[in-house]
Amino acid sequence: MSTADRRASLRETLIDIARTRIVAEGTGALKARDLARAAECSVGSIYNVFGDMHDVIMAVNGQTFAALGDYVSGAVARSAETDPTARMVVMAEAYLEFAATQPSLWRALFDVPITDQSDLPDWYLQALDQLLAIIDAPLREVYPDLPDAEIRVRTRALFSAVHGIVLLGIEDRISGVADDRLSDMIRFILSSATGRNVI
Amino acid sequence: MSTADRRASLRETLIDIARTRIVAEGTGALKARDLARAAECSVGSIYNVFGDMHDVIMAVNGQTFAALGDYVSGAVARSAETDPTARMVVMAEAYLEFAATQPSLWRALFDVPITDQSDLPDWYLQALDQLLAIIDAPLREVYPDLPDAEIRVRTRALFSAVHGIVLLGIEDRISGVADDRLSDMIRFILSSATGRNVI
Numbered sequence: 481m482s483t484a485d486r487r488a489s490l491r492e493t494l495i496d497i498a499r500t501r502i503v504a505e506g507t508g509a510l511k512a513r514d515l516a517r518a519a520e521c522s523v524g525s526i527y528n529v530f531g532d533m534h535d536v537i538m539a540v541n542g543q544t545f546a547a548l549g550d551y552v553s554g555a556v557a558r559s560a561e562t563d564p565t566a567r568m569v570v571m572a573e574a575y576l577e578f579a580a581t582q583p584s585l586w587r588a589l590f591d592v593p594i595t596d597q598s599d600l601p602d603w604y605l606q607a608l609d610q611l612l613a614i615i616d617a618p619l620r621e622v623y624p625d626l627p628d629a630e631i632r633v634r635t636r637a638l639f640s641a642v643h644g645i646v647l648l649g650i651e652d653r654i655s656g657v658a659d660d661r662l663s664d665m666i667r668f669i670l671s672s673a674t675g676r677n678v679i
Numbered sequence: 680m681s682t683a684d685r686r687a688s689l690r691e692t693l694i695d696i697a698r699t700r701i702v703a704e705g706t707g708a709l710k711a712r713d714l715a716r717a718a719e720c721s722v723g724s725i726y727n728v729f730g731d732m733h734d735v736i737m738a739v740n741g742q743t744f745a746a747l748g749d750y751v752s753g754a755v756a757r758s759a760e761t762d763p764t765a766r767m768v769v770m771a772e773a774y775l776e777f778a779a780t781q782p783s784l785w786r787a788l789f790d791v792p793i794t795d796q797s798d799l800p801d802w803y804l805q806a807l808d809q810l811l812a813i814i815d816a817p818l819r820e821v822y823p824d825l826p827d828a829e830i831r832v833r834t835r836a837l838f839s840a841v842h843g844i845v846l847l848g849i850e851d852r853i854s855g856v857a858d859d860r861l862s863d864m865i866r867f868i869l870s871s872a873t874g875r876n877v878i
Binding site: 590633634636637638639640641642643644645647648649651661664665666668669672673675 | 789832833835836837838839840841842843844846847848850860863864865867868871872873874
C-alpha cells in the first residue's frame with residue numbers, strides 16, 4: 481500500500497471506530513488515546529489524518545448526514561404520496577424515526593460546538609445543503625412564486641420546527657407528550673405552513 | 680436561627696452560588712465540593728438540603744422557568760398588541776431574547792437528563808404548566824372551539840417549533856441564518872399556525 485492508501489485506510493478505520501463509540505457512549509466519551517488503542521496505531525498517527533478530535537466527530541457526522549438524507553429520501557420514495565404536504569409529513573416522520581432509532585448519532589450532529597461558521601468544512605456545508613434541498617422541493621410546489629432564498633428560509637424554519645418537536649418529544653421535555661401526539665404536532669405545523677389540511 | 684431557618688437559608692445560598700456557576704461555566708462544571716467550598720459548608724450539608732446535584736440544578740431551573748415566564752408575560756403586557764398572533768410573535772421573540780441574553784441558564788433548562796417523567800417534582804411540572812398556559816391563552820382565541828387538551832397539543836407544537844428555531848439559530852447550526860431571518864422564520868411558523876398574516 482502507498483502512504484496515501486494507508487492514510488485513507490486508517491481514516492476509514494478511525495471513523496468506523498469513532499462511530500461505534502459514539503453509538504455506545506456519545507461524543508463526550510471519545511478520546512484520542514482510546515481510539516488509537518482500538519485502531520492499533522499511535523495517537524500521533526490520528527493527528528496525521530485528522531486535525532483534532534473535533535474533525536473526527538465531524539467526519540462521523542458527515543456520514544450520518546448522508547445516511548439521514550438517504551433515510552428521509554427513501555421514505556418519501558417508498559410512500560405513494562404525491563401531495564407536497566403529505567410528502568413533508570413523511571419526511572418529518574422519517575426524521576423522528578431516525579432520531580429515535582439512532583439517538584447517539586443523531587445527537588452527535590448537534591453536539592459539536594460550532595463557534596464560527598467559517599470553521600465548517602465545505603463538504604459539511606454541502607451535506608447540509610443536500611439535506612435541506614430535500615425539503616425545498618415540496619415547499620417549492622406549495623409556493624411556486626417564492627424566490628429560492630425565501631424557500632430556503634421557510635425550509636430552515638420547518639426543519640428547525642420539526643427538529644424542536646422531535647428533540648423535546650424524544651427527551652420528554654415538556655411533560656408527557658405521547659408518541660402519537662408527536663405525529664399530530666408535526667402534522668399541525670406542516671399542514672398549517674403549507675395551507676393544506678392533512679390532520 | 681432555628682434548624683429549619685438555617686436549612687432554608689443554606690438552600691437559598693446554594694441555589695444562588697449554583698446559578699452563578701451555571702451562568703459562568705454551564706451545568707457540566709457544577710461539583711458538590713466547589714459548591715460546599717463557596718458556601719463555606721460541608722459536602723454533607725449540601726446533601727442534607729438537596730437529594731443530589733441534579734436536584735440543585737432543578738432548583739435553579741425552577742427559578743429560571745419563573746424568570747422566563749415573567750420575561751415573556753412582561754413583553755406581552757408592554758406591547759400594545761391585542762391580536763393573538765401578534766401576541767404570540769411577541770412571546771416568541773421574547774423567548775429568543777431570553778435565550779440569547781441568558782444562554783447558560785436557558786441551556787440548563789434542557790441539559791438535565793430526564794429519564795422518567797415521574798422523576799419530575801410537582802413544583803417543576805407546575806412551573807412548566809404555567810409557562811405553557813401563557814401560550815394557551817392567545818391560541819384559545821384563535822381556535823375557540825377546540826377542547827383544552829387539543830389547545831395544549833398545539834401549544835406544545837408551537838413552543839417546540841419556536842424552541843427549535845431559537846436553538847438552531849443561536850448555535851448557527853444550519854448555516855448562516857442571519858438574526859433578522861430568525862424573526863422571519865418565527866413569523867412564518869406562527870402566522871401559518873394561526874392562519875393570520877403578520878409577516
